[in-house]
Amino acid sequence: MLKTVAYLLIIFSIQIFVGCETTVIEPLQMRPSTIEIENKYRFLVPNQKIALVIEGDGDGKTTITSSNPEIISCDTTGSCMLTAGKIGKAIITIAKSETSTHSSASLDLELIVTHKIPLIIINTEGNQPITSKDTYFKADFSVLDSDNPRNNIEKTGFKDEIRGRGNYSWVNSPKKSYRIKFDKKTSLFGLEAAKNWILLANYHDPTLIMNAIAFELANRFKMKFSHHFVHVDVILNGEYIGNYLLTEHNQVGDGRVAIDKTNGFLVELDKYYDEEPKFTTDYYELPVMIKSPEYSQIEGAGYSEEYSFVREKFNTIEALLINNGEVIPDNTYKSHIDLQSMVDFILINELVKNSEIGHPKSVFMHMDKDKIVRMGPLWDFDWTFDSAESEDQGIVYFSEPQELIWKHDFFLRFFSDPEFIESYKKRWNEMKSETVDMENFMDQMKQKLELSHRANATTWNLSVDLNEEIEKMKQWWKARISFLDGEINKL
Incomplete structure (x- = not known):
């Protein structure tokens, strides 16, 4: 961590290119100390500029580089640009060269680029691919919701599990659906806490909303035990794998199918x-x-x-x-x-x-x-x-x-x-x-x-x-x- 007496203000100008047009969104101000995780800084970038304050005295040359130019690229002037349509992670390294009065120092910032919907980050133990719908794989989970930070969940340390799900879709679809199993009841997005949750891939749905429409109709018809749903982006083992529909697993329990377990x-x-x-x-x-x-x-x-x-x-x-x-x-x-x-x-x-x-x-x-x-x-x-x-x-x-x-x-x-x-x-x-x-x-x-x-x-x-x-x-x-x-x- 840079420990000096003054402040150096660095602005990451994130610009979104759509066709031939450039759209610049208003700055998003963040205090790094409020979102520090494992000595890294995690930022949501919902198509906005980032105003980032780095401790430093302004003496000496500061360079900025990106570990993943496909997501965020940085030029020699220190301007960083978000690649249109891309989502994922990039480590932005801010380095200050050695001077006569201070030794060299650097800071790594982990930037996570997401859209207007929540982001779920899943890492399996040892980055194992999820190859079975019968066998669970140890995993940790993070939830980042820029609109409702109260929904954020930090890494769980490989205490939880994930496996594939589905019949036809598991065999025939390249994009898979998953079942999440937490080690203890967990509330996601304010929904009733439970261990089991589903991520639906919606691969064969060109709109991504057919299941959501059916669930919404069930709620409007006031059918008992209708599903809630949240569209999310998902990063699995460092790779963006698309848009998913998070919803409840079909099971008996509070907030699910709340029936008598003995007589029902x-x-x-x-x-x-x-x-x-x-x-x-x-x-x-x-x-x-x-x-x-x-x-x-x-x-x-x-x-x-x-x-x-x-x-x-x-x-x-x-x-x-x-x-x-x-x-x-x-x-x-x-x-x-x-x-x-x-x-x-x-x-x-x-x-x-x-x-x-x-x-x-x-x-x-x-x-x-x-x-x-x-x-x-x-x-x-x-x-x-x-x-x-x-x-x-x-x-x-x-x-x-x-x-x-x-x-x-x-x-x-x-x-x-x-x-x-x-x-x-x-x-x-x-x-x-x-x-x-x-x-x-x-x-x-x-x-x-x-x-x-x-x-x-x-x-x-x-x-x-x-x-x-x-x-x-x-x-x-x-x-x-x-x-x-x-x-x-x-x-």
């Missing part, structure tokens, strides 16, 4: 059928994987009893829906499954044209101690909105279903119930204004993610323009609402 359950219906304990239902052959009670909790003497408790509930519901292949005309199933949650679940999936629950895939259901099964939390909307490319809107969940050959018609069965149809129509007309307003949400996300989206596309060699993609999405959304308004109201 959380299950996932998924065609991959790759997690124990699991079973298929008697009639519809639904592939059910039990998430809670957890396998380790019910293994052994109590396993059969707990396993039967979940399976018998599903078979009871199916027996009230259909008998020997014939639909049972009454709606006595309502004593076991919540009609309103089913209405909202199908309606939101229909809105975004998510035909994947026909497999089914990523369908979560839960039951609390009241013994009523409810839908949710909603999950996995990577393949929705018809990519905004098709003019054929189509119906997914009633009339003649399109898009995929349905293996299971469990969800279609509810449209045989007149009371369900009336509830469906009523709910659509109640919530139509909220669905129209989602265009404003899309615009807000576009403004917020513009820089990060550009950097993400550059990192993964994607030829996508956010303005164009959001405009296509909005046009598709208008057509979708108009189409569904006519189809639903004539049911």
Whole structure:
């Protein structure tokens, strides 16, 4: 550390080049002592100048160099420039040469360049690549949020863990999703503290907001246990790996699926059928994987009893829906499954044209101690909105279903119930204004993610323009609402 008697003021002029235009943003003043970490200084640079005060007496030549010119380059005059569209870290070395009265001295500053959204920095122990979705890797985490410094989290010292996640996306997408597991319950961005969190890659989504839209709709529909979400930039082992959606892991607990752990359950219906304990239902052959009670909790003497408790509930519901292949005309199933949650679940999936629950895939259901099964939390909307490319809107969940050959018609069965149809129509007309307003949400996300989206596309060699993609999405959304308004109201 330089220890001298006066102050030398050095201004890093960060200029952003977009095309042929130069944009200079107002200075960001920081006191180094407030953000000192491990004898380095960490700065967020949200497209602004940095005013940096370095202790020194002004005697002797001061040179400034950058360890990573691809992120920040410095010229011989001491001016440093941020490379357009780049995000990452650079060590800026400020050195003062030896004089007759003072020895030479230098100071390393670690500058982290980020966008208008929070930044998560992950380092695995020994910089190990994350190569498995089954095996955890020791890691430490930092969270930097320039807009809300109270959300900042410092390195955790390899006490925590990370692994890959996903099925199709883990195998087929170069950009991976991850599951974070802290060693103790941790609150991120003011959300309920928990050990497990998810980073969704959204690789196949040209807008990066399809999952966010579904989660937002679930919240507006006031579905129980809907996801919160925060878009973040992520640096893994020193490399920027793109824009991610941080959200809660689907599990039982406070701030998650808050149900009774003894008398309730959380299950996932998924065609991959790759997690124990699991079973298929008697009639519809639904592939059910039990998430809670957890396998380790019910293994052994109590396993059969707990396993039967979940399976018998599903078979009871199916027996009230259909008998020997014939639909049972009454709606006595309502004593076991919540009609309103089913209405909202199908309606939101229909809105975004998510035909994947026909497999089914990523369908979560839960039951609390009241013994009523409810839908949710909603999950996995990577393949929705018809990519905004098709003019054929189509119906997914009633009339003649399109898009995929349905293996299971469990969800279609509810449209045989007149009371369900009336509830469906009523709910659509109640919530139509909220669905129209989602265009404003899309615009807000576009403004917020513009820089990060550009950097993400550059990192993964994607030829996508956010303005164009959001405009296509909005046009598709208008057509979708108009189409569904006519189809639903004539049911």
